[in-house]
Amino acid sequence: MTDTLASSYDPTQFETRLYQQWEASGVFQPRGEGEPYTILLPPPNVTGTLHMGHAFQHTLQDALVRYHRMRGYDTLWQMGSDHAGIATEMVVARNLALEGNGETRDSLGREGFINKVWDWKQHSGDTIERQMRRIGTSGDWSRSVFTMDPMAAEAVIEAFVKLHEEGLIYRGQRLVNWDPVLKTAISDLEVVNEEEDGFLWSIRYPLSDGSGSLVVATTRPETMLGDTAVMVHPDDERYIGLIGKKVTLPLTGREIPVIADAYVDREFGTGVVKVTPAHDFNDYAVGQRHSLPLINIFTDEATTNDVVPASYRGLDRYDARKAVLADLEAAGLLVETVPHELQVPRGDRSGVAIEPYLTDQWFVKMDTLGARGLELAEKGDVRFVPGNWINTYRHWMENIQDWCISRQLWWGHRIPAWYDEAGNIYVARSEEEAFTQAATKSGGSRPTLRQDDDVLETWFSSALWPFSTMGWPDPARMAERGFDRFVPSSVLVTGFDIIFFWVARMIMMTDHFTGEVPFKDVYITGLIRDAHGQKMSKSKGNIIDPIDLIDGISLEDLVVKRTTGLMKPTDAPKIEKATRREFPDGIPAFGADALRFTIAALATHGRDIRFDMGRAEGYKNFCNKLWNASRFVLMNTEGEAGRSRATGSRPDERPTAAPAGRNTGFSGAPEPKTDAERWILAQLDKTAAQAAQHFAGYRFDLLAQSLYEFAWNDFCDWFVELAKPALHGDDEAAAGSTRHTLLYVLERLLSLLHPLIPFVTEELWQQVAPRLGIDGDTIMLQPYPQAGDIATAGYAAAEADVEWLKAMVSALRRVRSELNVAPSRQVTLLLAGATDRDRERTARFDGSLRFLTKLERIEFIDDASTAPAAATAVVGELKLLVPLEGLVDLGAERARLDKELKRVEVEIGKCNGKLASDTFVNNAPPAVVEQERKRLLDWNLQRDALAVQRAKLG
Missing domain, CATH: 3.90.740.10 (Valyl/Leucyl/Isoleucyl-tRNA synthetase, editing domain)
Structure with missing residues (x-):
């Protein structure tokens, strides 16, 4: 916890520090209480680095995990990585060549080369996990599984042997995709x-x-x-x-x-x-x-x-x-x-x-497995989101072919099959078991056996991921890791391109071996493309590294990164030119939160998603806005600090009263004294309801939009402004209540936002929470806001009144801006056509109107036509007039209005010309013609209003 809040938003000052605190505290691990909520991380390749597809999916998974953790669920985000057979062999072989000592894959032999791979894995193979931490991944790293770990390897061998015993795995000659370089x-x-x-x-x-x-x-x-x-x-x-x-x-x-x-x-x-x-x-x-x-x-x-x-x-x-x-x-x-x-x-x-290429390979028979896998999805045991993706799943499953599972590599799970000199095959869990089988076949003699040189493709071990990570097939280990509690998992977040290669195979294998489905929901994300809709690829030079977006990168370093290691080095000049044109100043540092919010805002249910750098800049400004609003609240609630937070509290416990004799400041929900407070509390309740709805529907885009509007518009802009009259007024009860509401709504807002932007919300919450007497060390274990947390019944009238006040303030500020009136200059407001309701609201919000729009006096008049020359605005039927005398140079204003009238007359002439043309009216689409008629009406209304205003100036 920090003691003070910095004067400016700088994510580099706290993001890494906060993550280290979170991980060290053990908060990412399941607590053993509450309903379980589990997500399986699609295991990234151990050779890989974080790319935008990873960042996109990991952000959404993290948001779901953080949300359910705050809801009191017993959350497990199962971490892990894939051994990536081909990719890893290529990396290590390339490193051997770079060492220049003459060692190669073949000179080392199988055992020597595999030892080199393990050495590389130990020192360089965890890069992507470090990068995942950088974007805030709150997974249980203590349970992380590598697909070559002993536990996972045991599951692979057992699955292979069982499938072979059941006649579902066979060796045969079939046509396969063959890479003649990798062989x-x-x-x-x-x-x-x-x-x-x-x-x-x-x-x-x-x-x-x-x-x-x-x-x-x-x-x-x-x-x-x-x-x-x-x-x-x-x-x-x-x-x-x-x-x-x-x-x-x-x-x-x-x-x-x-x-x-x-x-x-x-x-x-x-x-x-x-x-x-x-x-x-x-x-x-x-x-x-x-x-x-x-x-x-x-x-x-x-x-x-x-x-x-x-x-x-x-x-x-x-x-x-x-x-x-x-x-x-x-x-x-x-x-x-x-x-x-x-x-x-x-x-x-x-x-x-x-x-x-026609070659001997190992295959899994897929007809019966495929029929069962399709049945599970068709009857709803596994649900696809969006629902249309079941059609893709269905098409693949109805046209399923036997699965080639062998690869001619050294790195991977070696196929547990042994051959004798006569060519007999013995599939066994160990070499000793194979010898036993062979001895039985030969009548007791111990023959010479040779293990199959091939390894299993990585998709085979990945197909077992939902239960191999939970200790299967060892009952003791399954109990220790919580198989019965965490299988099936709640949701799988993955891309549409691996629905068949991974999703379908997990469904089939998990059902076959455990009788469970692997997950209840499959949320299918779109494919991240660049701002122009192009697929991101190294050969196109349009890959964006999410870490570069978080930390920033110079143009020179970006060019080097994009042109290094190209499959076609001749592409380098083209890529360098495009990079310099697109990023002349490099990529600025946006921070992890801005990147995450951008991803959430882009997460529609469409197939393709265009990543717009401008959105990241906008959401960094959003984080800055939240920071500044928090500073305002903290500065205006000095001396209201509650008791210091204690450790060990349960996340569902919120203090509602302070211990006797202790000055705790505010606690619990506020009891509002002003309409502005009632309005913001009602908006908070509605936003909480929307958040629950959007999380349930996996609509992260709508969630981001809803939270953005509430945070930026309702709280940071309007409530901060509407609170100022009470804070600076003479009513101590209203001032105290407003301070309480400011703190309460800010703390709840930070909690609402936390799953999407965890770092800045944690840093701000650490300052806000003590002033509300909230127990706990982290926002991560605070209850997520729910509709009904606060009683907002009867607030409808206050909401309507405040919306009227907002419209009045907006209209008057617009007039002041158009007239270029200095912010400190007070003006007169004339109100014409007021109803009794308008008069009552004006009287009640008199102080707020004067404070927020710098009014010297407010006066009601019966007829707007009798008013002196004035700038006008309308709120409902109420006409707002700000007399111009003394505010503006009347001559300059006459000239401005004359110029504006001429411009409007030109537009009216254009519209009339089009609509007078039979060619346009008869040939243009009806919607276009109608739009032109509407434009003519709008221009005429503007001209009439300007003419009235000009006539008043003489």
């Missing part, structure tokens, strides 16, 4: 499709009976060496007579059939396509339907193997393409070459074109 299968999520310029080649395939030929169109002519059919549409009249015949595959001499399949697009190319089942996913499906053979022509490095004719063996796939095209042209079989745009799948790590 491993990769998932669809690790494949980036890039639009590139290529060619469409038309090749003549002679019919084997010599009766003619078919012309085939292809973008990959080298794969024709593995063709096993050519294919036409069954309803294509051009080729119906050729179905069932054979063609001679050029350059190989093999005969392959002509088949018919509705997959063929008759409008593409010639309407005839080649079928290479071992090198194209769609062709693979065709091959399965037609029982075609699979001919693999590549090695794992994407060079041609011994299956192809001798002249093409050992060539890189692109060199093979050149050779094939040259020979086709020489043979007169290359019919046409035309430019063609195509989607090239590339590995997101290596950048190399992915090869569909």
Whole structure:
């Protein structure tokens, strides 16, 4: 706790300090009391650094956790990180190359390389967790799980063995995404499709009976060496007579059939396509339907193997393409070459074109698991928010394929399968158990066993995340970590791009192994894009590091960061130029709270979210506004300090009375003496109700909007202003009550805002709370404001009266501003057309009106037309007139009004010209025509008002 509040808002002075205090106090850990509320952190890659997608999702998760913690729930935010097989191997291999001592992955061997990975993990692998702390992540770090930890590894082995025992895991040969640089299968999520310029080649395939030929169109002519059919549409009249015949595959001499399949697009190319089942996913499906053979022509490095004719063996796939095209042209079989745009799948790590590759892998059968996973969502056991995302989930689950779970890597969970010399496979929980199985099979002898070299893909261990983090399968550990209490979790916050890769698999695996769903709600967020709607990527140079937004970064450092390590170094000049144009002064430091509030305000239920730096600047100003308003309250409640806070209080306990004999100042809810107090308390109650509604609906954007309007407009602007007459007046009871209300509403406002902007609210609360006699060391354990906390029944009249007062003050301030009257100059106010209610309100708020708008006197008149020359405003039916005599230079005012009248007449002429044109009236959209008529009416009203005002000046 600090003793005094600094004179200016500077987040660098307290954000890090406060986080260290929070974590050291243990407040992030479950308390063991109250209804459980659990969130699973999608485990970020151990190699990663915080990016805007992380910051976006982590902020929303943290807001939910802080909100429910303040609501008295027993909150657990399960932390952890993923071992990231491919990414980690690449990082460590690259570091070995940079060390320059000749060590490589292969020279170290499997065990030596894995030791190097663990060394790297210990010293450099926790960067992202440190960055998460920087944005205020209030997760239970003491329970953090790494997917390679012994507890998680035990769960992986047990799950694999059980699924294998149940016949749901098998080893087989299938087509997979193959990265020929990393020499491993990769998932669809690790494949980036890039639009590139290529060619469409038309090749003549002679019919084997010599009766003619078919012309085939292809973008990959080298794969024709593995063709096993050519294919036409069954309803294509051009080729119906050729179905069932054979063609001679050029350059190989093999005969392959002509088949018919509705997959063929008759409008593409010639309407005839080649079928290479071992090198194209769609062709693979065709091959399965037609029982075609699979001919693999590549090695794992994407060079041609011994299956192809001798002249093409050992060539890189692109060199093979050149050779094939040259020979086709020489043979007169290359019919046409035309430019063609195509989607090239590339590995997101290596950048190399992915090869569909036929290889032996481990798979999980997904038919029954998928049907069950779909059933759980359809019947509402798992709810998607927004609800439309269940359609995406349903589509994937209805078209589910067996899941390839093996990877040709060293870093990861090694597959628990052993082979004997005869090729028998023994899946076991340990090598000793495998030996036991093998001995049983061999009649007692102990054979030589070799463990499978592959590891499981990281999505397999991630699929077990909801229960592997809770100690499964060990019952004692499950009890210790609270499996029964925290499973299922309350909500998963994640992106739409991994609904299938992670969300669906967690649902299926958690249900299969525990009989529970992993989470009750799945809140799907949109994708963070830049201000122009472009996806953030390193290659585009538009990535924004959230830490740079928090701490700021110079232009020079930003350029270096964006142009270092590019996959295509030639992009560096373009990226540097764009960066210098967009950020000529670098990125200023906004602080964590401003970034968090920006994220919340942008968190709509849309698919894409554009990040606007200007919003961050605006919300830093918001934090500054809150700071200054708090200083005002604290300065005006000096001497009202309550008793010092004690430790050990429960978060749901709020003192309502002070111990006898102790001067505690204010405590509990205030008993308002003024209408302004009743009004702000009513607004507080409404805002609390809105906050509960928006949290329940995951509408963080509406939550941010509601809290912003209450904080900035209602409290910081209006109530601070409306409080001043009471604070400076002679009514001691009203002054004391107003001070109490200022403190009370500010403390409740800070609590409302805390889940979104935790740092500044904690720093301010530490100063405000003692003056209200509130027990507790942190705002984090204070009860979150709820509708009905204060009795606002009967406040409706006060609300209406204060809204009238606000309208009066706003109108008069606008008049003063337009007339450029000095702030200290007092003016006269004439009121015409007043009702009895207006007169009563004017009398009651006489002091406030005079104080807030610097009025010398207020006078009622019967007819506004008899008033001297005056500036006018209207509140309802009441006319407000401020006489101009002595306030302004009447000559200058006449000139100003004449100039304004001329401008308005010009606009009226434009409107009349458009509306007099038959072309405009008949051809423009009706809404546009109507809008123009409305503009004409508005301009005429302005002209009439100006003319009346000008006439009064003579």
